Amino acid sequence: MDFNDGQALSRSFQEFTRQPGVAALVEQAQREELAEVLQQQDAAMMEALRCKVEATDAATRAALAPYLAVPVLARLVSSLFNDPDTDVAAWAANPQVQSMLQRARRMLQRGDVSERQLETALLAYLKGPGNPQRAEFKQLATPHVTNTTPEQLAAALNEQLEERLQGNAAYRAGDMQAALRHYTRGLAVLRLLRPSGPQDQALLQEAVVGLQLNSAAAQLAAGAPGTCVDLCSEVLAAAPGHLAALMRRARAHVARHDYQAAEADLRAAEDADAASGGTRADELQRLWAELRAQRQRDRQADRGVWGRMFAPLAS
Structure with missing residues (x-):
């Protein structure tokens, strides 16, 4: 055999590994190599997971x-x-x-x-x-409550209410991270419930909306207006024209200097408020005033920047 002929060497080796006595040894070596690779991958995954959990x-x-x-x-x-x-x-x-x-x-x-x-x-x-295997695992572990009974719903609503009250206390104390943890836990209690009746579904949705709006307020106070916008948008997707969500999202848009979006939300909020009797007209006027004041501050800041850029150089 020409030992400089790579293809010939490859064919010869393949023929060798296919021999009955050798094939089993090769397969065993491959299994051991694969097991070692998987073990290394698991170790790397566990180390990365440990860091994430910490x-x-x-x-x-x-x-x-x-x-x-x-x-x-x-x-x-x-x-x-x-x-x-x-x-x-x-x-x-x-x-x-x-x-x-x-x-x-x-x-x-x-x-x-x-x-x-x-x-x-x-x-x-x-x-x-x-x-298709969802039902199979449901029989084994049942990780969420489908067709939630009124008693289960009442227990969940009580639990989320306790979390909401603790979150509200933290919010009033100025601890936004603690407030968000409580609101998140309250939402977690509700997320996997699946009540079957329309009345129970409405109760669950009302509780979810309340916690989402509280979370939105805490996110805004914590300096995360983008997250506030996202939470309010979730509420509005489920309850179009929700007055409190429109007003809160408008305030978050102002904080992001997105005045066109803020104006759109405030106009929609005025329509919703008028349809419900105009009880929040004064608050809406204050929001319009905040928008105008923030926009004016931005204009003044912009003029200052441009003025410094084109000011004559000192001699």
């Missing part, structure tokens, strides 16, 4: 800690940290989610399911209602 608040760390020692649950938590649409703190604080994780851990400990089966079922469930 960066969260104390409540989130305490909620997640019991599950990080279970590889399949740790991988689930890691995937949530990597999902930009998931609020991990809210997810971890949700009592229904905690119940799901506890049941999953117990099933593993009892040997009811394997890690692979559980991981497949968990991810299938979390991907949404269209997944």
Whole structure:
């Protein structure tokens, strides 16, 4: 054989590895190499996850800690940290989610399911209602309350009310981060409820809107008007023409110097207020005054900048 012929060497080696006695050894070596690679990947994932969990608040760390020692649950938590649409703190604080994780851990400990089966079922469930395996996992873990009974709804509403009251107290004390944590936990209690009757659905929606608006106010006070705009927009998507959401979003637009958007919201708020009896006309006038004053300050600042740019140089 010409040892300088690379193709010939490759063909010869492939023929060698296909021999019955050798093929099993090659396959075993490949399995061991793959296992080592996966082990290294898991170690890297766990180190990255540890850093992410340590960066969260104390409540989130305490909620997640019991599950990080279970590889399949740790991988689930890691995937949530990597999902930009998931609020991990809210997810971890949700009592229904905690119940799901506890049941999953117990099933593993009892040997009811394997890690692979559980991981497949968990991810299938979390991907949404269209997944055909959603019902299968629901039978195993039931991580949220479908067809919520009036008693379950009442308990959830009481729990979120307690969180809202604590959030309001923190807001009045000027601690916006604490206020937001309480509002987020209140929302987490409500997010996975699925009441069937229209009356119960309306009660749930009213509570969600109240917490979203409180969160929007706290975000604005904390210097995050963009997040305030997003929260108010969520309310308006579910309840078009909501007066308080329009007014709060208008104030956030002013803080962002987006005066055209603020004017549009204030005009819509005036229409909504007129339709409900004009009870907030004075507050709307104050918001118009804030908009005009902020716009005037911007103009004066701009004139100052341009004036300095074109001022004659000192001789």
